Amino acid sequence: MDILSIREDFVSGKVDLVSFYDDVIKKIDDKKDLNIFLDFSKEKVMERVNFLNEKLKNGEKLGSLFGISVSVKDNILVKGYKNTCGSKILENFSPIFNATIIDRLLEEDAVILGKVNMDEFAMGGSGETSYFGATKNPLDESLIPGGSSSGSASSVSADLAMISLGSDTGGSVRNPASFCACVGYKPTYGMISRYGVVSMASSLDQVGILSNDVKSILPIINVIGGFDEMDAVTMRDAVNFKEDSEFSLNGIKIATVSNLEQYELDEVVLNDYKKAIENLKNQGAIIEEVDFKYIKHSTNVYNVVMSSEVSSNMSRFDGIRYGYRTENYESTRELFTNTRSEGFGEEVKRRIAMGTFYLASSNNQALYKKGLEVRDLISKEVNEVLSSYDFILTPTTTCLPRKIGDEKDNALSAYAGDTFNVPVNFAGLPAISVPLNLKKIGGSVQFIGKRFDDEKLLNLAMNFERGL
Numbered sequence: 001m002d003i004l005s006i007r008e009d010f011v012s013g014k015v016d017l018v019s020f021y022d023d024v025i026k027k028i029d030d031k032k033d034l035n036i037f038l039d040f041s042k043e044k045v046m047e048r049v050n051f052l053n054e055k056l057k058n059g060e061k062l063g064s065l066f067g068i069s070v071s072v073k074d075n076i077l078v079k080g081y082k083n084t085c086g087s088k089i090l091e092n093f094s095p096i097f098n099a100t101i102i103d104r105l106l107e108e109d110a111v112i113l114g115k116v117n118m119d120e121f122a123m124g125g126s127g128e129t130s131y132f133g134a135t136k137n138p139l140d141e142s143l144i145p146g147g148s149s150s151g152s153a154s155s156v157s158a159d160l161a162m163i164s165l166g167s168d169t170g171g172s173v174r175n176p177a178s179f180c181a182c183v184g185y186k187p188t189y190g191m192i193s194r195y196g197v198v199s200m201a202s203s204l205d206q207v208g209i210l211s212n213d214v215k216s217i218l219p220i221i222n223v224i225g226g227f228d229e230m231d232a233v234t235m236r237d238a239v240n241f242k243e244d245s246e247f248s249l250n251g252i253k254i255a256t257v258s259n260l261e262q263y264e265l266d267e268v269v270l271n272d273y274k275k276a277i278e279n280l281k282n283q284g285a286i287i288e289e290v291d292f293k294y295i296k297h298s299t300n301v302y303n304v305v306m307s308s309e310v311s312s313n314m315s316r317f318d319g320i321r322y323g324y325r326t327e328n329y330e331s332t333r334e335l336f337t338n339t340r341s342e343g344f345g346e347e348v349k350r351r352i353a354m355g356t357f358y359l360a361s362s363n364n365q366a367l368y369k370k371g372l373e374v375r376d377l378i379s380k381e382v383n384e385v386l387s388s389y390d391f392i393l394t395p396t397t398t399c400l401p402r403k404i405g406d407e408k409d410n411a412l413s414a415y416a417g418d419t420f421n422v423p424v425n426f427a428g429l430p431a432i433s434v435p436l437n438l439k440k441i442g443g444s445v446q447f448i449g450k451r452f453d454d455e456k457l458l459n460l461a462m463n464f465e466r467g468l
């Protein structure tokens with residue numbers, strides 16, 4: 001059921017708002033073992049629900065997201081809640097303002113359920129690098145949920161939240177959506193304000209939306225998307241996407257990926273990709289294979305570009321301005337060093353170290369510059385294909401979720417899963433991951449659209465989803 005229908009049920013009284021949320025709170029408590037919520041308060045949720053219920057009873061004007069529950073990744077600021085980014089260094093940090101997108105949701109009468117677990121500072125693709133422990137996959141608790149928006153995908157897939165907000169720098173919304181078999185949408189770069197969202201790699205970061213169906217994304221993007229004077233890269237306009245009842249897959253041109261051997265796809269992922277292609281063909285889409293030359297290098301290049309930006313963005317965590325401060329120092333230098341050594345986890349330290357090396361002036365930033373050149377090649381390749389096709393179709397992740405703990409310390413294998421996700425961030429394009437079987441472990445496919453062609457992308461995905 002899409003969220004507008006759920007809203008209607010609340011408004012008409014068919015579903016009682018207060019009892020609905022009593023049940024949600026019980027369910028969240030039952031599912032504590034999944035380690036999804038980092039900050040959750042049933043009192044705060046019920047205070048909000050009672051406030052909304054009063055509005056309803058008094059016949060006041062109700063917002064477009066009346067009663068819709070949203071869980072929020074712990075790098076998006078919500079006043080009154082901690083914002084840890086899954087890190088010890090921010091363990092006790094509480095923001096004094098809301099991210100723009102949170103204010104916008106609240107204005108439309110949404111219910112913020114709480115803050116959810118994530119890989120530390122959004123660095124990871126498994127949900128295991130959080131200082132607060134791994135999140136579990138609700139579809140099989142022995143498996144990783146993917147990351148870095150691990151709690152976002154788990155909370156939606158476990159039906160605790162109707163919607164979740166995550167962030168996507170190199171696949172962090174689409175990867176866990178695929179592992180938890182729900183929908184994950186990363187809009188065009190600049191579509192959603194990032195004011196109040198903790199930066200990872202600013203030239204790649206974008207807020208994304210997770211849900212159990214594509215249609216539910218429309219009312220959310222229409223509320224949170226569009227111009228924000230606090231984020232200089234946001235587009236000028238407001239967003240008003242509609243479902244196009246005339247939209248048909250017939251004649252839509254879609255490029256698919258050829259020579260799939262080189263991507264080492266898991267067999268299930270490969271078969272589900274083929275199934276998706278057949279399905280689209282049967283509905284009249286024109287499918288042509290394209291030989292992408294550079295995509296296979298995407299995660300290696302991503303490592304260079306992302307770590308360089310990470311090392312610079314992370315310099316603000318110094319024990320003075322925010323969060324954790326070491327007790328063990330005699331000089332300012334020691335204060336910085338020991339705070340960071342004690343406060344950051346291994347994966348974050350690794351990336352800061354690599355990024356600092358890539359940016360070193362002693363080698364004239366040669367690696368970083370090379371990284372930018374190859375990023376450009378990949379972006380151009382993808383954009384060139386999109387100049388002849390309406391969309392590109394790829395598998396979302398190259399593999400299925402593995403067991404929690406397996407290969408936890410093998411950073412390189414973790415990166416490779418995002419081979420098809422990363423080019424989308426490089427080029428600032430919109431993309432959506434749709435599972436072949438909702439809430440069942442298996443393959444998901446990713447549709448990539450042209451820049452700012454998000455409305456058409458969402459309509460395509462809705463049609464695809466309907467035909468499954």
Ligand code: GLN
Binds near residue numbers: 167170
């Ligand atoms: N998994 C990728 C990484 O580890 C992507 C992270 C992200 O998009 N935030 O960097």
